Amino acid sequence: MVMIEKLLRFGRRQLHTIISRDIIKPANPTPSHLQTYNLSELDLLIGKLYLPMLLLYPNKDSCSLTAQDKTRVLKNSLSQSLTKYYPFAGRLPTLKTPYVDCNDKGVVFLEARSEANLEEFQLSLAQDENLDNLFPDDMVCNNSPHSTNLVGIQLNHFACGGVGLAVSMAHLLGDGCTFGSFLNHWASVARYGSADHKEVLPLNPYFIHVPRTDPSEAPVLNQQNAGLSTPVTRKFFFPNSKLIDLKKLVTSATNDIPTRVEVLTSLLYKTTVAAATTNSGCFKPSYLMIPVNIRKRLPEKLPQTAVGNIGSVMLVPTRHESETFLSELVGEIKKQKLQLEGIQSVQQATDNIKLLQSRLVSDQELETLAKRSYTCSSLCGYPFNKVDFGWGKPMATAIAIRSVGQNSIVLMDTADGDGIQAHVCLERKDMEIFQNDKELLSFCQINR
Incomplete structure (x- = not known):
């Protein structure tokens, strides 16, 4: 069911409206022996941060996919990718739990519609203080009330037919290298088997299994700016x-x-x-x-x-x-x-x-x-500029750095x-x- 959840305004004319909300679950259930994923001591040192990346794709004449087609491709390939990246679809039982419950509860996937053209929006990125609003459920904030979710996605449709794919990953899961590998795996799955990309073979993740860490032994590293003014x-x-x-x-x-x-x-x-x-x-x-x-x-x-x-x-x-x-x-x-x-x-x-x-x-x-x-x-x-879901590489990338x-x-x-x-x-x-x-x-x- 389509929902009008919130209105997000950028500048004077750029209006974003949330039009749908879905939960994407892994295509196959996670095996019982993998349903607990221990976080490393270094993962816990990172603390409650998100890595929020925005990928902007123009509407190319050579691409025959409609907005609905792109959404369908993204959701289907994400579901398949979560089978390999199974912790990403899990949850933290509590904010202090040193492991991920790989319960296949899925990843939130929102769609938004904008009155702005993509090029118009891109010009505002250099000084845009509202970039955070392109991401779902405040998943750019350290104190997000939804922070037991580990990955969130918002697909923003612009008036010109271009899209902005906003993906936010909890830093607890991995670093920028992990994030880039996940996005490119997802994109490879989306392209795999298509007429133009039959040779694409997704690179599977490599997991390092570690013993359970006592969270009391891993004080958070990223607190040096606590209490400072709004940046x-x-x-x-x-x-x-x-x-x-x-x-x-x-x-x-x-x-x-x-x-x-x-x-x-x-x-x-x-x-x-x-x-x-x-x-x-x-x-x-x-x-x-x-x-x-x-x-x-x-x-x-x-x-x-x-x-x-x-x-x-x-x-x-x-x-x-x-x-x-x-x-x-x-x-x-x-x-x-x-x-x-x-x-x-x-x-x-x-x-x-x-x-x-x-x-x-x-x-x-x-x-x-x-x-x-x-x-x-x-x-x-890192390969953020190479993330191609089948309609070309991004024309621009941005990160919501205030996170x-x-x-x-x-x-x-x-x-x-x-x-x-x-x-x-x-x-x-x-x-x-x-x-x-x-x-x-x-x-x-x-x-x-």
Whole structure:
């Protein structure tokens, strides 16, 4: 039955209306011996966060599928995919339970209709504070009342025939690599057997089974921004040509060749610290935290389809303002990367993160830490721009970064491959200075 559940307004004319709600369950029941999926200690360290990704698809003349056809394809292929990704259709018995009850209760799937055209909506993404509303059941908020659900989907139909697929996954289930693998598995199932994609073979997930973890031993890692003011988000584009210039600038000072992500992370962090310093009137010690995927760094390399939070964290402290020079920051990031080469297991990575956390908590400047710690996550190289359900790859992607929290940065490849887009979430006063920084603006395009 069609339901008018809520109205969501974007700008002056863009109106979204929820028109249907469904629950998609696995095509086949989960076997009894798999009905409990233990979360790892690192999963529990992540805490109650969501990874909310928006994929925008234009209405191509070459695609003969109607809106109803696309919905049917998505639901059928999702049902089949949940048979393989069986924990995703489960529930947390309580918010503190260290395991998923793989009870096949399914994934919420909403449909919404918009009066806006897709291109019109895309132009508003750079400064759109209401992106959260494209996702179902507040599954972009840490304190969502529906947070025992682990995955939520909302298919947004635009007036031009294009669609925006909003998918939110609980971070407890896995990291960005897990999320990308799930989306591409789902897309492969949707294409599999079609006239144009007979060769497609979905890559199945690789599960690592771990013993039950005592949740009291895994304090939540992501609480450093608790109690701060309501943040604002902006999106910035850095073309490859500008990133090459930035790399040359750093190379000339260090005689070392950095990566695009290293130089951009350093520039963004430097600019955020400078903005905070201007607002407060003086420099204060700051920290940059960088999550890192370690699947390929372990002695026994794990496949990219390995499910879970399989990573470590690099910590770059800046105790003095002189340490915010680009060359200094890039050098420290490279130093931290070398230390990751010695990680022998996921458990060792978890122990390192716990040790890091204990160091931060015992820091005498804890109040300063809460206001001056920044997290920069890179999703560059992950296959979000390749998610093709049979009607082409997305024209744009976006992440509702406010789910991650204030003082957060997420880097993603642009859809056309010509650069990196940075989603930045800062306190409003800091953002006002950040987005007008002359050095930053010399390497980026705000509107694209």
